[in-house]
Amino acid sequence: MSSKRFERHNIAKLAGYVPGEQPFDAPVTKLNTNESPYPTSPKVQDAIANFAIEGLRRYPQPTADRFRATAASVHQVARENVIATRGGDELLRLLLTTFVDPGACVGMTDPTYSLYPILTAIQDALVTSIPLEADWSLPHDFSSVITAHQCQLTFIVNPHAPSGRLIDQETLRMLASEIDGILVIDEAYVDFVSDEAHDLTQLAVNSDNIVLLRTLSKGYGLAGLRVGYGIGPEHLIEPMLHKTRDSYNLDAISQQLAEVALADQAYAKSVWERVRLSRTDLCRDLQALGLQVFASESNFLLATVPPECPLSAKALYEGLKARHILVRYFSHDRLQDKLRITVGTDQENAHLRHHLAALMQSGSVSTPT
Amino acid sequence: MSSKRFERHNIAKLAGYVPGEQPFDAPVTKLNTNESPYPTSPKVQDAIANFAIEGLRRYPQPTADRFRATAASVHQVARENVIATRGGDELLRLLLTTFVDPGACVGMTDPTYSLYPILTAIQDALVTSIPLEADWSLPHDFSSVITAHQCQLTFIVNPHAPSGRLIDQETLRMLASEIDGILVIDEAYVDFVSDEAHDLTQLAVNSDNIVLLRTLSKGYGLAGLRVGYGIGPEHLIEPMLHKTRDSYNLDAISQQLAEVALADQAYAKSVWERVRLSRTDLCRDLQALGLQVFASESNFLLATVPPECPLSAKALYEGLKARHILVRYFSHDRLQDKLRITVGTDQENAHLRHHLAALMQSGSVSTPT
Known part of the structure; x- marks a missing residue:
């Protein structure tokens, strides 16, 4: 030792x-x-049954383009607005690695997803933690505190964990416009929102500073497959896709099964x-x-x-x-x-x-x- | 934009x-x-055929313990000496994230695996690049240059890429003892070494500062599966395994197929x-x-x-x-x-x-x- x-x-x-x-x-x-x-979808079982080991001998398609195209089609955005990641957690790490300097501040609510402060500490950045109100809503001065700390990135999980509370689209649009850094809206649980009109994808891709996190772990019964994705404007997606992402972050089987599951809406x-x-x-x-x-x-x-x-x-x-x-x-x-x-x-x-x-x-x- | x-x-x-x-x-x-x-091994095809989607509904075992136990058994080391990673590339990134400060130096030969300087730049660390001799051997002053630059980590790919030259065990033991930082020996191609006596695993696990990189991409016909692993002393493996690694870096299918392939020696x-x-x-x-x-x-x-x-x-x-x-x-x-x-x-x-x-x-x- x-x-x-x-x-x-x-x-x-x-x-x-x-x-x-x-x-x-x-x-x-x-x-x-x-x-x-x-x-997950029974079609995923068919895809497994038809997967031949010969397909594993070669490196996978590096950027999971077929999956990204399917996600883009589902959300009516361009493929360039989508990055496929090894679960949502990889996207969180890539956002910090790409956009947050060591020593800078990262904003988040308290309570929130307990991984955020840990990933922030790995990047050697500082946590700006802002307590939620008693009813789990954002405090009225949330964006001014974020701005005062010059947060380069802010995490919001919406619907919120662990309360399940949903912040509406207009509040988030205002928040993104008020802060200087990137607003990451972690939509891990968005599939379960009752109001089908709740959809932030167009807001995100047309924004300067919004990235949405999606995952197949919850809504698609695929926690064991580790596939998530990010949606945002191309100037935020591109550096993660072509610079900071591990060269082949998604294996050939995961890419194919995730595509099948996502396509079966x-x-x-x-x-x-x-x-x-x-x-x-x-x-x-x-x-x-x-x-x-x-x-x-x-x-x-x-x-x-x-x-x-x-x-x-x-x-x-x-x-x-x-x-x-x-x-x-x-x-x-x-x-x-x-x-x-x-x-x-x-x-x-x-x-x-x-x-x-x-x-x-x-x-x-x-x-x- | x-x-x-x-x-x-x-x-x-x-x-x-x-x-x-x-x-x-x-x-x-x-x-x-x-x-x-x-x-890859025909047993992997059997494992795919028997994989039921029900197994994908839950999160996978976080640290791939069954695969790590199999690797430990193959190499006659303890499970604590092994970390399973998403290809060798993830191990390279984890080594930099865990052990190299932004602004510090990372040693490597020239030429070498072209990913090393890119991952080093992502960590905002500096590359100390040392030209190989005409016959692709290490220059005699390699370790003194590494020491002079206070390299926190040094990458050696052995057998070397792109030449295929092998550095012998004694040279590497000496090198590790002469430098202050970590010596990463990237053994992506070690399965093809003719001399079966070439085996650095005991040297690594009993060392202070050696980590070996192994991958299933080349020798096991599984480039598409993205599974690699690191072997080293527990004080170097542990922080990557329990702190800097993404919580669930290997999915349930990859873990199982990799275990089957590795077991079929x-x-x-x-x-x-x-x-x-x-x-x-x-x-x-x-x-x-x-x-x-x-x-x-x-x-x-x-x-x-x-x-x-x-x-x-x-x-x-x-x-x-x-x-x-x-x-x-x-x-x-x-x-x-x-x-x-x-x-x-x-x-x-x-x-x-x-x-x-x-x-x-x-x-x-x-x-x-």
């Missing part, structure tokens, strides 16, 4: 990102990481509608149990455990885990009385409700014998 | 990496990017042996045509076109391309009279030899009618 430290200072002091629990051994009801409760939309309906039912069920639930436009619900409940949110999380049901608990100061629950199948949601009710009634987290 | 520039200064002035030509339309004899002439070794035999034959054939060929321990040959040849190396490259045969030509000052030719199947090699002979004889690059 070395006595010398080789890590850069910012890396040495960094605590890495800890993903939500991913058990691979025991079967669990998994409502903690916002994956789709339904498999009819199947995807049917899944999103099912999730929205289940979200309404689950919200009502949780409220009936005495929990306060924030109205969500995403595929998860943020539930507050009221003070009069004999068990805390953390105890309920642990009690559910002992019953092989995973939900998400955050030790963040504003989230300590809350659980984030992914909308599952109706069967999974009923299973959760049953055990949650039992736990709340018994007032004890001990496992049933 | 924006009048404002958002790109960082180092990115704005950067010319991105240009991969070797990858035609996806017309059939070509492709001897330009050192891919395997043979498909018998098949892989049979391919390497076939390539070595073809390399000997191709070398002899090229020499018979009057080319000078450097002895290669890799899956490619560097051939010098002598001054008396009526066509230059560049003209031969273009003439072959007109005949749908791709080899690699570099406009680098020391390589302008050379072609880098990937060893293909015996049929592909014979096809190349035939057309090369015809071109050299005719003295004209015009396509045959």
Whole structure:
């Protein structure tokens, strides 16, 4: 073991990102990481069955052009407005690498997606964290704080995680026009928004400084495939596509399966509608149990455990885990009385409700014998 | 289009990496990017056929632990000594991100793998480039120059690209002990080394400052899958594995197929042996045509076109391309009279030899009618 430290200072002091629990051994009801409760399009299975290993011998098409063309067609933008990435996370990293200098500020809300401050620290940039209002809306002085800190880039997750709140198009357009840096709108959960008129793609591609993040992990049942993409004006997409991106960031299989899944919009939309309906039912069920639930436009619900409940949110999380049901608990100061629950199948949601009710009634987290 | 520039200064002035030509339309004899002439293990096809889309609904195992365990077993090291990456390129980037400060120096030979200086520029670090001797060996003062520039990291590709020359184990051990920074030995082509006793894995894992790069792109016929890995002491592997790596850098399919391919060592070794035999034959054939060929321990040959040849190396490259045969030509000052030719199947090699002979004889690059 070395006595010398080789890590850069910012890396040495960094605590890495800890993903939500991913058990691979025991079967669990998994409502903690916002994956789709339904498999991806059946056409993806056909594509796998027809994939020949001969196609793996050569390097893949470097820029995933067929996938990008499909995405461009779906969103009615040009292929030059799209970059395909290894999950949304790669796009976040590329945005920081390409546009944010070490020592500069990166804006974000508090709370937000917990990966943003970690990727910012890897770039040795500084976090400008702005608390949300009590109802999870942006504070009125958000853009002036961003401007005062000269943030080169600002992350907004919309619908917001972990609350599920949606910021409307006009507010975002104003925000982008008021700030000097790039506005990244992380639309990881946008497929589950009820209002089909909510669509920022034309705003982004015609803007100076807006990049949208999309992913196939949630809405397309493909978290395991690691494919996402960015949409924005060409002057922001181009340097990531041709300079900072790893030369072959998407493999040949992922490119093909992602294209098939994205092209099957009819199947995807049917899944999103099912999730929205289940979200309404689950919200009502949780409220009936005495929990306060924030109205969500995403595929998860943020539930507050009221003070009069004999068990805390953390105890309920642990009690559910002992019953092989995973939900998400955050030790963040504003989230300590809350659980984030992914909308599952109706069967999974009923299973959760049953055990949650039992736990709340018994007032004890001990496992049933 | 924006009048404002958002790109960082180092990115704005950067010319991105240009991969070797990858035609996806017309059939070509492709001897330009050192891919395997043979498909990967047939067991990989079985694994594809048995892959169910249900497995894609969930996030993949974040650190590719099964693949890492298989690699550790193959190399007789611990799993903690291995990181799995999206091709070797991702490992190169992670090494720079984790261990090299902006403004610091990164050592490399000249010529070398052309991606190194580009990734170094993205990290906003400085290139310390040290010319190789005429026979492609390291100059005697290599380590003292590296030390004088306080290089935090040094890249050596071994066997060397584009010459195919192998540096022996003792020279590398000495070099690592003489320098203060990290020595990255890029073993992308090590599977094709004739001497089976050449093995640096124990040296690396017991060192303070050596990381080996391995890839499945060449030796395992899986360039399209984008899987590589690093081997080194735990204090160098750990921060890349748990801090700077994208949270889920390898998808579920890639992890499984890579594990199957790597585990089938018998098949892989049979391919390497076939390539070595073809390399000997191709070398002899090229020499018979009057080319000078450097002895290669890799899956490619560097051939010098002598001054008396009526066509230059560049003209031969273009003439072959007109005949749908791709080899690699570099406009680098020391390589302008050379072609880098990937060893293909015996049929592909014979096809190349035939057309090369015809071109050299005719003295004209015009396509045959």
